[in-house]
Amino acid sequence: MDPAVLREDMVDGLESPAKGVLADEDVAVAMRDVPRHEFVDDERTAYADREHEILGTRVLPPSIVARLFEALAIEDDDSVLIVGAGVGYTAAVAAELVDETDVHAVDIARPLVAEARTNLERAGYGGVLVDRRDGAEGLPEYAPFDRILVEAAAVDAPRALLEQLAPDGRLVFPRGSRRQRLVSISPNGVDREFGVVSFDPLLVDGEQSGAVERNRMAREDRERARRRAASRTGWEQEWIEWDDRVESN
Template sequence: MDPAVLRAEMVDGLESTGKDVLQDEAVAVAMRNVPRHEFLEDDRLAYADRAYEAFGTRVLAPSTAARLLQALALEDDDTVLIVGVGIGYTAAVAAEVVGATNVHAVDISRPLVIEARQNLARAGYDGVLVDCRDGANGLPEYAPFDRILLEAATVDPPRALLEQLTADGRLVLPRGSQRQRLEAISPAGERTQFAAVSLEPLLVEGEQSGAVERNRMVREDREHAIRRAESRRGWEQDWIEWEDSIGSS
């Protein structure tokens, strides 16, 4: 069957009253245009609303991708960072809305970065920048971003991602561990919750597919140390300020 027909049927199904997943017109138009079959080997299964396993990661079902992208509330010319690019499909849909050169993406898995680059180029979105990075650190060289999408679950939003938002930006992530809910967070800490979702946890260096070591504690220890330093109150803060004044005299 013609892939364009399969795409139309996929989006029609997401917009139907039965699923009622997709209401954002810009995202719907983008999903009708992006050739999803260029990102998955089986043309027919590419348009089925189900998740897949590929390259050591879970490829999101179209309905899940739609929920994530709608929560971003994309606008023309927004600068976007996708954390956990996977095979590149959500980056392509975002590129349809804001323009390929406005979309940046990172993934901690080098094989996935290579796959995403190839898929995006084949589908006509080679203007999307994809780099191999620890997603929790974002992409500071190109910050700030109007929108950041974290395609992995975490209990707390990574500090670096919040710091890389514009003043009126938005970070969207699945928040929680066993039970997750899609959440949008502003730099000021305002939160909006959406539907329940189920995504893989955010990986750190050593946890990606093929890695020898697995050590989540390095980043956790660093973040806890920063939070503790910033939460000092009373005599602790007075002592620090007193030491600073002695050192500068």
């Protein structure tokens, strides 16, 4: 079947009362235009509302992507940073909403950076910058950003990302550990929630996708309270060795 027809059906489903996850017409138009099959190996299911796994990372279902962009509320001429580039699909949707040269994406995994670059170039979004970085560090040389999207869970927004927000900016991320809620934060601390979600944790530099023992989620609940006050650079970037004493607490 023609991919354009499949895209239309996909977005129509997201806009339907049964799902009701997509009300922003600009986002709807963007998702109708992005060739999702260029980012997903299985063309037969590329436009189904389901997740895929590629190179150890999840490709988010279209319904979750729609919810992320509803929370971001991207405006014309915004500069956008996406933490967790994955295969590049989310960055492509962002590039339909603003100039593609205003979209920046980072990922901690080198294979995914290469995959995202290849996919974006093939799909016609070669102007999107994709770099290999620890997501919690952001991309300071291109800051400030009007919108920052973190496609990984954390108990709190990394301090470096908050510092890279424009004065009227918005940071969207899944907040929590096992039970997460999608939230948006502005520089003045105003929060807004957008419902329950489930994302993988934000990894520490040097870890691989699928790590359990040493990711931020496994450690931060126990370490945050005692380390944050004394930390000079932010609890999200300073870690202690995971030993029996800590694990038994």
